[in-house]
Amino acid sequence: MSEEKKYLTTATGTPVGDNQNSLTAGHRGPTLIQDVHLLEKLAHFNRERVPERVVHAKGGGAHGYFEVTNDVSKYTKADFLSEVGKKTPMFIRFSTVAGELGSADTVRDPRGFAVKFYTEEGNYDLVGNNTPVFFIRDAIKFPDFIHTQKRNPQTHLKDANATWDFWSLSPESLHQISILHSDRGIPATWRHMNGYGSHTFKWVNKDGEAFFIKYHFKTDQGVKNLDTDLASKLASDNPDYHIEDLFNAIEDGNLPSWTLKVQIMPAADANTYRYDPFDVTKVWSHQDYPLIEVGRMVLDRNPENYFAEVEQAAFSPGNFVPGVEASPDKMLQGRLFGYSDAHRYRIGANHEALPINRAKSPVNHYQRDGFMRFDGNGGSSVNYEPNSVDGPKETPENKTTPYGVEGFADSVPYDSEDHFSQPRALFRDVMDEDERTRLIQNFVDHMSRVDRQEILIRQIELFYTVDTELGTRIAEGLNLEVPEHIKNK
Ligand code: NDP
Ligand code: HEM
Numbered sequence: 001m002s003e004e005k006k007y008l009t010t011a012t013g014t015p016v017g018d019n020q021n022s023l024t025a026g027h028r029g030p031t032l033i034q035d036v037h038l039l040e041k042l043a044h045f046n047r048e049r050v051p052e053r054v055v056h057a058k059g060g061g062a063h064g065y066f067e068v069t070n071d072v073s074k075y076t077k078a079d080f081l082s083e084v085g086k087k088t089p090m091f092i093r094f095s096t097v098a099g100e101l102g103s104a105d106t107v108r109d110p111r112g113f114a115v116k117f118y119t120e121e122g123n124y125d126l127v128g129n130n131t132p133v134f135f136i137r138d139a140i141k142f143p144d145f146i147h148t149q150k151r152n153p154q155t156h157l158k159d160a161n162a163t164w165d166f167w168s169l170s171p172e173s174l175h176q177i178s179i180l181h182s183d184r185g186i187p188a189t190w191r192h193m194n195g196y197g198s199h200t201f202k203w204v205n206k207d208g209e210a211f212f213i214k215y216h217f218k219t220d221q222g223v224k225n226l227d228t229d230l231a232s233k234l235a236s237d238n239p240d241y242h243i244e245d246l247f248n249a250i251e252d253g254n255l256p257s258w259t260l261k262v263q264i265m266p267a268a269d270a271n272t273y274r275y276d277p278f279d280v281t282k283v284w285s286h287q288d289y290p291l292i293e294v295g296r297m298v299l300d301r302n303p304e305n306y307f308a309e310v311e312q313a314a315f316s317p318g319n320f321v322p323g324v325e326a327s328p329d330k331m332l333q334g335r336l337f338g339y340s341d342a343h344r345y346r347i348g349a350n351h352e353a354l355p356i357n358r359a360k361s362p363v364n365h366y367q368r369d370g371f372m373r374f375d376g377n378g379g380s381s382v383n384y385e386p387n388s389v390d391g392p393k394e395t396p397e398n399k400t401t402p403y404g405v406e407g408f409a410d411s412v413p414y415d416s417e418d419h420f421s422q423p424r425a426l427f428r429d430v431m432d433e434d435e436r437t438r439l440i441q442n443f444v445d446h447m448s449r450v451d452r453q454e455i456l457i458r459q460i461e462l463f464y465t466v467d468t469e470l471g472t473r474i475a476e477g478l479n480l481e482v483p484e485h486i487k488n489k
Contacts, residue, residue, distance in 0.1 A: 010036070010037055010040055011040060011044070016037055019037075022035050022038045023035035023038065050311065050312075050346055050347055051345065051346050052100060052101040053095075053342070053346065054146070054342065055097050055098070055146055056095040056096070056097055056112045056114075057095070057099065057100050057101045057103075058095060058096050058099050058100065058101055058102070058103050058105065059093050059094055059095030059096070059112060059243075059310065060093070060094055060095075060190070060242065060243035060246055060247070060310060061091060061092055061093040061094070061303055061309060061310040061313060062091070062092055062246060062250055062299040062300075062301065062302055062303065063089070063090070063091050063299070063300070063301040063302075063303070063309075064089075064090055064091075064092065064255075064297060064298050064299035064300050064301065065087050065088065065089055065090060065297070065298055065300065066080070066087065066088045066090050066117060066260070066295055066296070066297045066298075067085065067086070067087045067088075067295050067296050067298070068080075068081055068082075068083060068084050068085065068086045068087075068294065068295040069084060069259075069293060069294070069295045069296055070084065070292070070293045070294055070295070071083070071084055072203075072262070072292070072294055073205070073206075074205060075203045075205055075211050075213070075264055076203035076204065076205055076211075076323040076324065077204060077205055077206045077322060077323040078119070078121075078124070078203070078321055078322065078323030078324050079119060079120050079121045079321070079322070079323070080117055080119035080120065080121070080124065080321065081294065081295070081323070088117050088118065088119050088120075089117075089118045089360065090115055090116060090117045090118065090297065091115075091116045091118075091309070091313065091356065092113070092114065092115050092116075092297075092299065093112065093114045093310060093313050093315065094111055094112060094113060094114075094190040094242070094246070095111065095112035095114070096109045096110075096111060096112070097109050097110050097111075097112065097149065098146075098149040098150060102239070103239070104234075104235035104236070104239035104241075105234075105235075105239060105240060105241045105242035105243065106186060106226055106230075106231040106232075106234040106235045106239075106241055106242070107186070107231070107235060108180060108181070108185040108186050108228075108231075108442070108446075109180075109185070110129045110130060110131050110176075110180060111129060111130040111187060111190065111193060112127075112128075112129055112130075113128045113129055113130055113193075113195030113196070113217065114126070114127045114128070114313075114315040115127075115128075115195070115217075115297070115315075116313070116315055116319075116357075117321075118359065118360040118361075119321050119361065120360075120361050121321045121322055121361060122319070122321050122359050122361055122363075123319050123321075123357070123359050124319060124320060124321040124324060125315045125316050125317065125318075125319040126197055126215060126317075127315045127316065127317045127335070127339065128195050128196050128197045128198050128215065128217075129195070129196060129198055130184070130187060130193040130194060130195055130196070131176060131179045131180070131184070131196060131198070132179075132196040132198055132214070132216070132283045133175050133176050133179065133198060133280060133281050133282065133283060133422075134176055134198055134280045134281060134331060135167070135170070135172070135173040135176045135177065135281075136170060136172060136173065136281070136331070137172055137279050137280050137281045137329075137330060137331055137414060138330045138331060138334075138414075139330060139331050139333065139334020139335065139338070140334070141170070142331075142334065142338075144166065145166060145170075147162070148162040148163045148165070148166040148167075149163065160446065160447070160449035160450045161450055161451065161452050161455060163446075164446075164447060164450045164455045164456070164459055165452070165455050167459065168455050168458035168459040168462065169458070171417075171419040171462050172281045172419050173281075173419075174419045174420065174423045174462055174466060175281050175282070175419070175422050175423045175426070176281065178423040178426055178427065178439065178466075179426065181439055181442040181443050181446065182426075182431065182435065182438070182439050182442075183225040183435060183438060183439075184223070184225055185225075185442065186225055186226040186228065186231045187223075187224070187225055187226065187242075188224035188225055188226050189221075189224070189241075189242055189245040189246065189249075190242050190245070190246050190256075191219065191221045191245065191246065191249060191256040192219055192221050192222060192223060192224035192225075193219060193223065194216065194217055194218050194219055194223060194258075195215075195216075195217035195258065196214070196215060196216055196217070197214060197215030197216075198214075198280055199214075199278075199280050199317075199327065199329045199331065199332040200212050200213070200214055200265075200277050200278055200280075200327040200329055200332075201213050201214075201215070201324060201325070201326065201327055201332075202267075202324070202325040202326065202327050202401070203264070203323060203324060203325075204322075204323055204324075204325060204401045205323075208401055209267075210267040210325075210401055210403075211264050211265060211266060211267060212264075212265040212266075212267060212269075212270055212277055212327060213262045213263060213264050213265070214262065214263045214283075214284060214289075215260065215261075215262055216260070216261045216262070216263070216291060217258040217259070217260050217261075217297065218258060218259045218260075218261060218291075219256075219258050220256070220257040220258060220259060220296075221256055221257075228438075228442065228445075246299075247302055250299060250300065250301065250302050251302060255298055255299060255300050256298075256299050257296055257297060257298040257299070258296070258297045259293060259295075259296055260293075260294045260295050260296070260297060261291035261292060261293050261294060262291070262292055262294055263284050263286070263289035263290070263291060263292070264289065264292060265277060265284065265289055273288070275416070275418075275422075276414060276415060276416055277327075278327050278328050278329040278330070278332075279329075279414055279416065280329055280331045280332070281419065281422075282422055283422060308354075308355065308356060309355075309356045312347055312351070312354050312356055312357070313356050313357065314339070314340075314343040314346075314347060314351045314352070314354075314356075314357050315339065316336075316339035316340045316343070317332060317335040317336060317339060318335075318336040318337075318339065318340060322397075322398045325400050325401065328403070348370070348371050348372055349370035349371060350370050350371065350372055350373055350374070353373075353374065353375050364392035365392070366378075366382075366383050366384060366385055366391070366392075368383050419462075420465050420466050423466045424466050424467050427439070427466060427467050427470055428467060436469075436470075440470065440473045440474055440477060441477065443463075443474050443477075444474055444477030444478055447459065447474070447478055448477075448478060456478060456480055457480070457482070457483070457486070460474060460475050460478075460480060460482055460486065461486045461489070463475075464482075464486050464487070464489050465489055468487075468489075471486070471487075472487075
């Protein structure tokens with residue numbers, strides 16, 4: 001058989017004689033079970049899907065690189081940030097949160113902004129969103145919150161009552177829902193939105209000194225958002241609008257880029273800052289901690305195969321490299337478990353060995369076997385530790401830095417119940433009058449789907465506490481009779 005000319009084979013490499021007509025007994029059939037090529041084809045087709053991500057199911061991705069443009073080595077020993085000009089290959093996946101794999105791109109929803117840096121010291125995943133804060137601040141509330149964003153268990157419809165019931169009973173959501181219902185709730189494209197690490201992370205320098213940091217990827221294309229009517233039209237005309245935009249931009253050589261900046265808080269400030277720095281519903285004021293440039297991320301290559309590279313991509317907030325560590329943020333701590341567990345379920349125990357997830361630096365460990373072990377599985381090398389045959393050894397200089405803790409083990413709420421001052425600053429100081437009007441209209445549009453009055457009243461009370469004008473105008477838009485004690489708050 002000629003090597004040059006590609007010929008069709010079965011999955012085991014046997015040349016296929018006929019790929020158009022199944023093997024039948026006689027001219028009219030029935031079909032013979034002997035046609036193993038047909039059986040294999042039908043059986044493999046039945047197994048083409050892996051479970052979609054339980055959240056962030058719909059998305060698209062691209063390859064690129066990250067280049068350091070500013071020396072931050074006094075704050076972190078991370079090798080990939082060690083010198084100006086250093087380039088690191090990366091892969092990014094953008095997504096919506098609540099919709100299924102085939103849902104529309106241009107809906108009002110946070111957008112995922114998940115970056116995998118293939119550093120020389122292993123993979124570093126920064127699994128963020130296009131908003132700097134989140135709806136809740138303790139991982140224990142996440143499954144309940146997501147249930148309210150998904151479908152009603154009986155009707156299988158999106159359920160505004162559930163959404164606003166949960167939000168009105170979880171006032172820590174006020175900041176995020178204000179950003180979500182602002183113009184930024186529907187980005188024009190993925191290229192035109194910022195990305196944020198959202199949580200606080202820890203950087204550690206060569207001397208063991210720790211800093212708390214927040215990441216901000218600022219789009220070099222400028223922030224642009226979609227008009228809500230156009231977004232609705234696109235959701236039906238072209239539900240894959242954002243995937244298409246990114247793919248075509250890169251294909252046309254119109255390469256999108258982001259400037260990565262960080263806010264840096266000396267570790268000691270964490271005890272005295274006016275907001276709990278580990279509360280993911282809060283930002284750090286830029287006046288308090290100004291943005292410091294780190295580098296530039298450029299997307300320059302489309303995936304060759306969507307399933308292999310985008311669907312099988314597995315990002316985990318627990319994938320750190322030396323010099324970058326977790327903070328005690330209670331949401332982040334839950335996420336350190338949640339993602340790799342999801343990957344083991346979704347794509348298997350050996351997901352880290354898939355080409356898109358595999359580190360480009362050496363990987364040496366004592367894990368072996370498991371479903372679909374498709375690399376050499378460590379060959380004949382030693383598979384236990386300690387050993388006396390020179391197997392890979394730990395490197396004590398890469399231990400995580402000690403972090404002092406005190407108090408009782410207990411289930412406790414956060415200290416601060418101030419859910420209002422930051423959304424107030426957004427509404428009053430950041431938005432102009434036109435943006436405020438659109439924000440109010442977006443709230444009214446969504447809340448008008450709620451038919452349980454007590455939910456609306458509870459939420460309006462929260463809006464009044466943020467700002468009287470905000471509460472009054474939303475109530476007017478909903479034709480809602482507001483009790484006097486709320487108006488006089
Ligand atoms: P600043 O005036 O320094 O920052 C305001 C920020 O708001 C800018 O980063 C701007 O982003 C961003 N912004 C503008 N419009 C919107 C919108 N519709 N939704 C979300 N963000 C928007 O003030 P402070 O740092 O004191 O923060 C004031 C308020 O700004 C905060 O309470 C928070 O609501 C919001 N904010 C703050 C951020 C922070 O990290 N401090 C980050 C994002 C929002 P850009 O420069 O890209 O236009
Ligand atoms: C995806 C859990 C909060 C951003 C996921 C997935 C899970 C999950 C299970 C699917 C992973 C997969 O199948 O590959 C959680 C839990 C949270 C939480 C338990 C809170 C405790 C957050 C927050 C952010 C975020 C705060 C952003 C700051 C993302 C992104 C993805 C994702 C971007 C998609 C990653 C990709 O593109 O593959 N989350 N999440 N999540 N989450 Fe979260």
